[in-house]
Amino acid sequence: MSNLHGVVDLDVAGATISRHLYGHFAEHLGRCIYEGFWVGEDSDIQNSAGIRDDVVQALKDISIPNLRWPGGCFADEYHWMNGVGPREERPSMVNTHWGDVVEDNSFGTHEFMRLCELLGAEPYVSGNVGSGTVAEMADWVEYLTRSGDAPMSRLRREHGRTEPWKVPFWGIGNESWGCGGNMTAEQYAQLASQFSTYCRNHDGNELYRIAAGPHRDDYAWTETLMKSISTLGGPVEERHHQRWQALSFHYYTHATDDWKHKGSATEFSAAEYHATMVNAWRIDEIVRGHARVMDVYDPEATVGLVCDEWGTWWDVEPGTNPGFLFQQNTLRDALVAGLHFDVFHANARRLVMANIAQTVNVLQAMVLTDGARMVLTPTYHVFAMNAGHQDATHHAVQVTSSDARFEGEQGAYPTLTTSVSSKDGTALVSLTNLDVDAPATVRLDLRGRDWQVSAARVLSAPTVQAHNTVEAPGTVAPAAFDGARRDGTSLVVDLPAHSFATVELTLG
Ligand code: AHR
Incomplete structure (x- = not known):
């Protein structure tokens, strides 16, 4: 984790x-x-x-x-x-x-x-x-x-x-x-x-x-x-x-x-x-x-x-x-x-x-x-x-701490990446958990505007090998996501292992 x-x-x-x-x-x-x-x-x-x-x-x-x-x-x-x-x-x-x-x-x-x-x-x-x-x-x-x-x-x-x-x-x-x-x-x-x-x-x-x-x-x-x-x-x-x-x-x-x-x-x-x-x-x-x-x-x-x-x-x-x-x-x-x-x-x-x-x-x-x-x-x-x-307008994520990193004989990569943008009174937060085995938590202190979570979706599957075929076209498909919540001024997102998620915010 x-x-x-x-x-x-x-x-x-x-x-x-x-x-x-x-x-x-x-x-x-x-x-x-x-x-x-x-x-x-x-x-x-x-x-x-x-x-x-x-x-x-x-x-x-x-x-x-x-x-x-x-x-x-x-x-x-x-x-x-x-x-x-x-x-x-x-x-x-x-x-x-x-x-x-x-x-x-x-x-x-x-x-x-x-x-x-x-x-x-x-x-x-x-x-x-x-x-x-x-x-x-x-x-x-x-x-x-x-x-x-x-x-x-x-x-x-x-x-x-x-x-x-x-x-x-x-x-x-x-x-x-x-x-x-x-x-x-x-x-x-x-x-x-x-x-x-x-x-x-x-x-x-x-x-x-x-x-x-x-x-x-x-x-x-x-x-x-x-x-x-x-x-x-x-x-x-x-x-x-x-x-x-x-x-x-x-x-x-x-x-x-x-x-x-x-x-x-x-x-x-x-x-x-x-x-x-x-x-x-x-x-x-x-x-x-x-x-x-x-x-x-x-x-x-x-x-x-x-x-x-x-x-x-x-x-x-x-x-x-x-x-x-x-x-x-x-x-x-x-x-x-x-x-x-x-x-x-x-x-x-x-x-x-x-x-x-x-x-x-x-x-x-x-x-x-x-x-x-x-x-x-x-x-x-x-x-x-x-x-x-x-x-949309990009907003930089200043990472204050992270232990999300893979290091092995293949080399190294961060296992969590994210980006935030805003447009027309809404913001979009994207989060990628590359960790193949473990869930992850992202906590972003969102400052400068008031905001509320309006919707969230997640893309994942039991394995990273999962794929869609004409016989089974919905094996990997976005689903509604309840892993995003507000805690004070922070957006906290609990991501499943190997998943991609988006969280939409309404800006005040
Ligand atoms: O996308 C396949 C090929 O990859 C393109 O034709 C070429 O530009 C690149 O090497």
């Missing part, structure tokens, strides 16, 4: 937690786009213009703020022109990264923009630097966002869309240190500058250009990129309008250091559980590390940090295509998500967006489909329970 005591000043505003920290990522990979979203107009699965309704509704229910597409590694071999125009005339290609399957381009730009409209999500388009050209990327921006009589806006109209779309987020390549071209930071910094220059703001559409940043804790890459924009001269605001506005990094959580054996999603030992949490907790050091480097070159935090791929990555489910990255999702995955969000909230001044990988049927998915059936994963429920943090 462990305890954490802390103080929270509800009248002291921290950074705003951007709703885009709850962003998503959908790649042309395995059954994410095809079957996960796109079933085609003729499918027996209920759909709107070929996009399945059940998945859209599930994602709307968690207020999905943005969707990154078409990759991932796929983005750097995707040529957008092949995915517009009449579907039967679109050329095919081989998806060399993911399963070596033939991609028929039936899901392209118009289908993606329609999907975003159905979801009410803002599009985040990832452009091709690795095998594309500057002109190709510039044309794509024009096709999507320009009105009037420009060549690409005419082509878009010929393809059935009169008005331009709004595209707020634009990625300048993906993992350019690896699958996106195997470049050095210096090579990429030069290309990022060149490609970004020609991604124009047309007709009032202002692009937030996101440069492909480092792998995990490659702080040198971040430094090279930051230096490349800090030497341009002139006021910092103007410089950012000319080039890119943010840089991204990716961080995945595994149970082992062996890429060939990442561990099973559902059958794992206590030792693997601890190794998972040690690795998950590294996100804290990595976010802070990149932010520290950025602070040197940009103390006002005008350049955003984006974690546009994060989540767990296990061995694929037995019998499935190794290139499709299909994995189950247990309570362990949900706890990894709870921990990540606490770290993201605490770093919201610099961290402006995060995208879990990936939305449907791939890696740490929200939703798994099986033909016409669909199941919500434990991770989905964390997104749902935490939705109140979107665009």
Whole structure:
């Protein structure tokens, strides 16, 4: 049994937690786009213009703020022109990264923009630097966002869309240190500058250009990129309008250091559980590390940090295509998500967006489909329970004492993490107890505003291996929670072992 005591000043505003920290990522990979979203107009699965309704509704229910597409590694071999125009005339290609399957381009730009409209999500388009050209990327921006009589806006109209779309987020390549071209930071910094220059703001559409940043804790890459924009001269605001506005990094959580054996999603030992949490907790050091480097070159935090791929990555489910990255999702995955969000909230001044990988049927998915059936994963429920943090004001938790810590041969991690935010006369407290065996108590002295507990929910199960299937979709699901109470000015929460909980407060 462990305890954490802390103080929270509800009248002291921290950074705003951007709703885009709850962003998503959908790649042309395995059954994410095809079957996960796109079933085609003729499918027996209920759909709107070929996009399945059940998945859209599930994602709307968690207020999905943005969707990154078409990759991932796929983005750097995707040529957008092949995915517009009449579907039967679109050329095919081989998806060399993911399963070596033939991609028929039936899901392209118009289908993606329609999907975003159905979801009410803002599009985040990832452009091709690795095998594309500057002109190709510039044309794509024009096709999507320009009105009037420009060549690409005419082509878009010929393809059935009169008005331009709004595209707020634009990625300048993906993992350019690896699958996106195997470049050095210096090579990429030069290309990022060149490609970004020609991604124009047309007709009032202002692009937030996101440069492909480092792998995990490659702080040198971040430094090279930051230096490349800090030497341009002139006021910092103007410089950012000319080039890119943010840089991204990716961080995945595994149970082992062996890429060939990442561990099973559902059958794992206590030792693997601890190794998972040690690795998950590294996100804290990595976010802070990149932010520290950025602070040197940009103390006002005008350049955003984006974690546009994060989540767990296990061995694929037995019998499935190794290139499709299909994995189950247990309570362990949900706890990894709870921990990540606490770290993201605490770093919201610099961290402006995060995208879990990936939305449907791939890696740490929200939703798994099986033909016409669909199941919500434990991770989905964390997104749902935490939705109140979107665009809320963060309040730092000053920990005054805590004995909630695991230390073992795998390394160390805190077994309790928490975050607090407020918005519109309410506050939301999230609590994650990573202790696999023992319950825990959190006591937070909530100062500066009067408050009352209005609701509480908990996500747990008898074991951390518990997961949902189409046969048993409710094995891990949120339940009403009576473990939260007021004691004087303190909120006291008794958490079961391996659980995630949220407590809603009404503020006076
Ligand atoms: O999400 C799967 C892959 O992981 C992405 O395509 C790539 O960017 C990363 O390595």
